[in-house]
Amino acid sequence: MSFELNGRTYDTDEEGYLTNLADWNEDVAGYLAREEKVDMTESHWEVVNFLREYYNEFQIAPAIRVLTKAIGKKLGPDKGNSKYLYELFPYGPAKQACKIAGLPKPTGCI
């Protein structure tokens, strides 16, 4: 599958996750967010950028429990819980935040 944006074609897998991590930029993120019906605020970007940093460091998308713990450590306990993340990404941080961040679908997402 693929989509077009600003005259360029971007490949995705059958669930809409970006095939090539290097294709990602903020416009692409904006497009993927609109597809997910997520209105990106600074709080959303904070999580998306955090996911990208995590991926760069460990080469995987984190499990939700690992994500909440790591976010709590970095951004404070009021953000390090699944309630906060589900408020930002109602259909699940796995499905939505990782997709918007251009990451593959997380391992262990069943």
Place this chain on the structure above:
Amino acid sequence: MTEATGGIEMEEGQSGIVKKFMFVNRKAPYGTVYALEGLEVVLISAAFDQDVSMAFLDDGVYQLAKGQHTKAIDVKNFSPTYRALEGYDIEKLYVEKESLEARGLSQENLLVPVEVLNSKEIAALMADQDVVISF
């Protein structure tokens, strides 16, 4: 992100059945899919609150060796992912002393902190598990 629990932490504090799982890694990291697939299974298993450990034996010790360069064989270098294990609370990593020594490796050559045990000690640990899964 495990949707299995819906991300809700209600299961914490409840006592389910906890079994001792040991994942045994015997193969070199590249050339076959065993190492990467095994690592993914371990990461998934972390979602189920089990007592998980990993053992590295034979060529499996190379999975933890620093300085892998995979560009020339055009596959992703997943060495950094072993460093994520700590965040998944998988901290029991055992490496067999004999396998390490036979390959001229020592603890300083490894990506993450491990416990080096001789084959007798590893055998005793294996005997103590509820489940041993080999990759």
